[in-house]
């Protein structure tokens with residue numbers, strides 16, 4: 001089959017590789033009809049995420065048709081069914097899964113020992129995302145082996161297109177969780193840093209959850225225009241001071257809820273902290289650039305909440321912890337518990353409350369994937385979200 005394969009920094013290729021096979025009775029094989037490039041895939045492309053190996057198949061946002069089902073998954077899944085596959089693999093049976101904490105499933109990471117050592121406890125296995133999260137082959141491919149397939153799937157009713165439901169596997173529930181874990185009140189101002197695909201889903205989620213005011217921060221005109229169309233007031237951080245503008249929009253009080261949809265590779269104008277980040281990163285003294293996180297802590301209203309769907313990789317530097325402690329800020333973060341939200345979100349799509357396909361700007365065949373990684377990373381050609389057709 002054809003698949004997008006990681007060969008190193010800035011080197012993802014469309015290769016011919018062996019077809020996947022059932023390896024465990026709970027597995028299924030899915031023929032991918034549509035997949036997408038996620039913002040967090042760029043961390044792999046840029047090689048800032050540790051734990052990748054040459055030959056790894058990438059991609060964790062995909063859907064398709066069930067082609068083959070292992071003996072223990074047959075009661076839950078049938079050949080021919082159409083499914084979206086959550087990017088967080090979960091067993092459905094461990095303590096965490098039974099609490100709905102699917103992204104920290106205790107059993108789905110087959111490199112659990114390594115993750116235990118690194119993080120103190122393991123997190124869930126992820127598709128196409130480093131050997132620290134299981135080293136599972138990803139979904140930017142013609143076929144994928146889905147482990148724990150009897151639980152790790154979302155069945156799609158007839159009448160919905162791939163484009164309407166594909167993002168249920170990642171960016172839609174990710175944006176939703178980011179907003180939901182802010183416990184948005186009707187009096188709240190919600191500020192969202194980053195208007196990439198997850199930021200766009202977060203904006204629409206915050207609007208649907210009834211925020212008084214949603215403010216979106218970015219510097220790319222197309223992204224800001226899309227944010228505005230979704231109901232946000234926009235701030236271009238290269239044109240104006242984010243802190244000043246947020247204070248202006250909140251009567252000097254600051255937003256109650258701040259969401260970091262950027263993560264470890266924050267771009268910023270030349271502030272002291274962002275220049276130090278750049279210098280330390282170049283010297284391999286720092287893994288993550290945390291400018292957005294610091295700015296959120298500074299501008300957030302005391303007793304407010306910071307929600308972090310943006311991906312961080314390792315240790316972050318120069319975090320004003322005393323400021324956060326004294327302001328009484330609440331931090332909520334984590335990989336998405338995809339399945340916790342998707343029944344509700346599928347209903348909302350069916351009812352027409354939202355059509356997540358609004359975010360797609362590029363649809364191309366799988367073999368154009370490597371080129372599209374660059375287009376997406378460099379935000380060229382108005383690129384916000386790439387969909388691939390294997």
Ligand SMILES: [Zn+2]
Nearest residue numbers: 038039040170
């Ligand atoms: Zn993702």
Ligand SMILES: [Zn+2]
Nearest residue numbers: 091094097105
């Ligand atoms: Zn589990």
